[in-house]
Amino acid sequence: MRKVAIIGIGQTSVSEHWEKSLKELAGEAILATLSDARRETVDALFVGNMLSGSLNRQENLGVLIADWIGLRGVEAVKIETACSSGGSALRAGLTAVASGEMDSALVVGVEKMTDAKSNVTTAALATAADADWEAAQGLSFVAINALIMRRYMHEYGWQHADFAPFSITAHANAVSNPYARLPFIITESDYIEARMVADPINLLDASPIGDGAAAVFLVPADDVVQTSHSKGRPRVTIVASSSATDTIAVHDRIEPLWLSAAARSAQKAYAQSGIEPTDIDLFELHDAFSIMSALSLEACGFVERGQGPRLGLDGEITLKGRIPIATLGGLKARGHPVGATGVYQVVEIVQQLRGEAGASQLADPRIGMAQNIGGSGATIVTHIFKAE
């Protein structure tokens, strides 16, 4: 397998893009990516998307977008693993290029969620869970996460306020990100007083949905040559890629507070790359709900089991901390256009590794990890990136 590099990135803002269709959003991110990569053609297009059938009455997204953006004729597919569709699409594109089957691939994550009424969107999001055993009981996706968070607080003795740093940090990091959906500061009292959504998850524990698209351009790393354009810009390579699953329904898990798919996926990625958690300079994790940040940090070996909130309380997750997360806002403040999120995470890591992250720039990061979750810990995809 060949080593693969990311030579182009692009994104739209995460917002309510009522004036743009699904293909227009994807096209905007792709055009920016082609321009950044200085390429005009590509061998194949991999689209990460979850809800186009439910919310946009459109399937066959691969050819729809390829045709629209002027890449007519190229191979094109949609990959779906609920909210980890973006990460899964990256993994598919990576395998195609690493194997030599293709010499270049565009990966785009796109989702358009805000045209529908909120009850329709809530029902659509529940399709990430087990329709027969979870959704049919009236459990919305936030309700499933609320049950997990309540149990976690009970088992480990945390108070709701202990989770505040996850949301406060994400919002602080988003302020200077022009693509973020909620680029404003929140305080601890904002967090504590926020309106309840599904006890104990309140509005500031939950990431906002949105419309958006993000894309990356992949080529074999050996093809990357220094040009005047790329001079001084590090080559960003993908050094690990791994995906694992758990049970789809949370009630089937022996340990519902342990993200076993995150643990397995991360362990495999560490083994592939020889990288350890202490080597990682930033971790774009899947903070769809603040409880998920805690569980991901634990499963990936950054803190012992049950102690996720400790990292926030000790200031370890900020831009100056031991393991910065949500460095450009994360799902919580950049926004969570579900099938696109996994690609946004990667775009942001590339921004950090290139030194293009503006006011949220970390000091000389070399290694970044992205983790994308589909369902309540059901499908988990982990990638590690390195600046060389």
Next chain:
Amino acid sequence: MRKVAIIGIGQTSVSEHWEKSLKELAGEAILATLSDARRETVDALFVGNMLSGSLNRQENLGVLIADWIGLRGVEAVKIETACSSGGSALRAGLTAVASGEMDSALVVGVEKMTDAKSNVTTAALATAADADWEAAQGLSFVAINALIMRRYMHEYGWQHADFAPFSITAHANAVSNPYARLPFIITESDYIEARMVADPINLLDASPIGDGAAAVFLVPADDVVQTSHSKGRPRVTIVASSSATDTIAVHDRIEPLWLSAAARSAQKAYAQSGIEPTDIDLFELHDAFSIMSALSLEACGFVERGQGPRLGLDGEITLKGRIPIATLGGLKARGHPVGATGVYQVVEIVQQLRGEAGASQLADPRIGMAQNIGGSGATIVTHIFKAE
């Protein structure tokens, strides 16, 4: 890239399976496949499906099915390219195994369509077309194909009855297939007198929808050893795999009667394998409508442009003809559970190459080609298989 072999196949009947859920259908096909392959575990699951979001209120199909069938923890994704989702899923699984990224893969195509009312299903199928420029005009999927067929008859001077052999042959071949949806003989007068659906497409030009699942098990060809179980059974390998796209909307094509994606996809497959149309012993093509059989045969080089119906009239597409098609019923009579169809085609080719096709068995076939179409010629996936 390693050569890959198919060591297991399985399928459910195509029918109205009101008593079985999506995951139960997929599970039935997978269990049969694991049993046929004499395997109990696999590295990854690739699911081909188009409509689970629209019709079954369920996404995250990969983990849903992996969990249900006892393959808990394995990597699992859904691949969607409308009605060619099954072929695209095979191509993804093949790339994973051929590249060495995985040592085994299960590919399952599954679709459950008959629980919904027919107008809901018709609207869902229209999501394969361009929502903004085709579906929004009230064009159903059959209506788009009717416009193509009418234009073809006008351009090349064919009468409706000239297409009868496509449907008659498919139904004749399905009679002995226990998995077929419509396993009965039809006559030329049945065909001519059938109820009109969208002029000139009548009921016997159109394939029936259905519920069903089909699966194959992939391993590196070098891993295949002769056992007492497999003795005398040829090793079936995949010698070519290719996918291409056209415009999604038919009105954007300079030549709307030429399946350019089929031509490109087939030419690439021929180049990969060194196989020519004259070498091919059977062709499982995408006969969703009889006009599509004619166009596929032309684009893949079996007959000159505009002369597709000639092959039927001359008896060349029957089991004893020059290029047998729909050998176990095709989409027309085995049935067309859309996202599953591409995998059914492959299962049937393996049945033929192994000599397990019952009364529809061809005389010693060595090379089979499958072609799966998503949308009105928008996404086209071609695979070639060889018995060794």
